Amino acid sequence: MGLLNRLDDPFEGGGIILGKVEDLLNWGRSKSDWYLHFGLACCAIEFMALNASHFDFMRFGTIPRTSPRQADFIMITGTVTLKMADRIKILYEQMSEPKYVISIGSCSNCGGPYWEHGYHVLKGIDRIIPVDVYVPGCPPRPEAMEEGMIKLQKLIREQALFNGKDRIEELEAKKALKI
């Protein structure tokens, strides 16, 4: 976006902002993400610290919702058991598009410490739902979760809305760019 004042009177005030509607919408969307929190294990304890005043997660414009219908993204924080995986799939399907997923912690990324003998653990949430941002750690510190949130905001800000591109295609292009 650029600021263009009248050329004959550049300091008159009341300038014009030029830019794409897409950028404006994405800017707005990226600064007001509501989330459905799915806390399952010790990562959710770190998430409580993130939500408390010291780290203040709400300054990103995020508001916790208790219903998947009102959420823009879902945060999976913790060990996903097979029993819970069915529920996560239902909740994800209930969310309205556009929807995003942040996977927090080793357990939901890849099974974590349960990777070998965890007969009851899903080895990575990406086996059932598409994940946009992975946050590694066991559990990750609140700063790492903040970085995950910043990554998601960046992803939303650069998302194409109007050119009819398939979102999957776009995500793959993003992956190649390592955003």
Add this chain to the structure above:
Amino acid sequence: MLANEIYEILKKEFGDGILEFKEEAPSDPYISVEPSKIFDICHTLRDSSELMFDYLMCLSGLDLGESLGIVYHLYSFKHTHKIVIKTTVPKETPTLPSVMHLWRTADWHEREAFDLYGMIFSGHDNLIRILLPYDWEGYPMRKDYNEPEEYHGMRVPY
């Protein structure tokens, strides 16, 4: 009351139903009993005036290879003494009486033992799985358990 005194009382009342008494450290002194007599023995332990075990601290399951073990940790608030009762059931017919109607604690503890080891507690009102999904197959804490390849279309191994 000491563990050997408790053993004497039980031995007098149940005779062959009491198999073994072990007092040596490091474990707590325990009494091995016949699985079929477990309800009657626990009933005596709870209601006899000198024993009065009113609190079931824990009910655990064990896999002992060819048999399954069940361990009862009992405590008496009245007399402040405690005792451990052990019993075993064969893996092919792992049935023993439930103590759910003596201590309500046993309700969920027996469901958990059933869930993970597959003991059948006869007389339990609601013996269904408590931790695993209802349609889960097998008993995961048994040593010969093999983890499933797939559950509801999700691959289980890494």
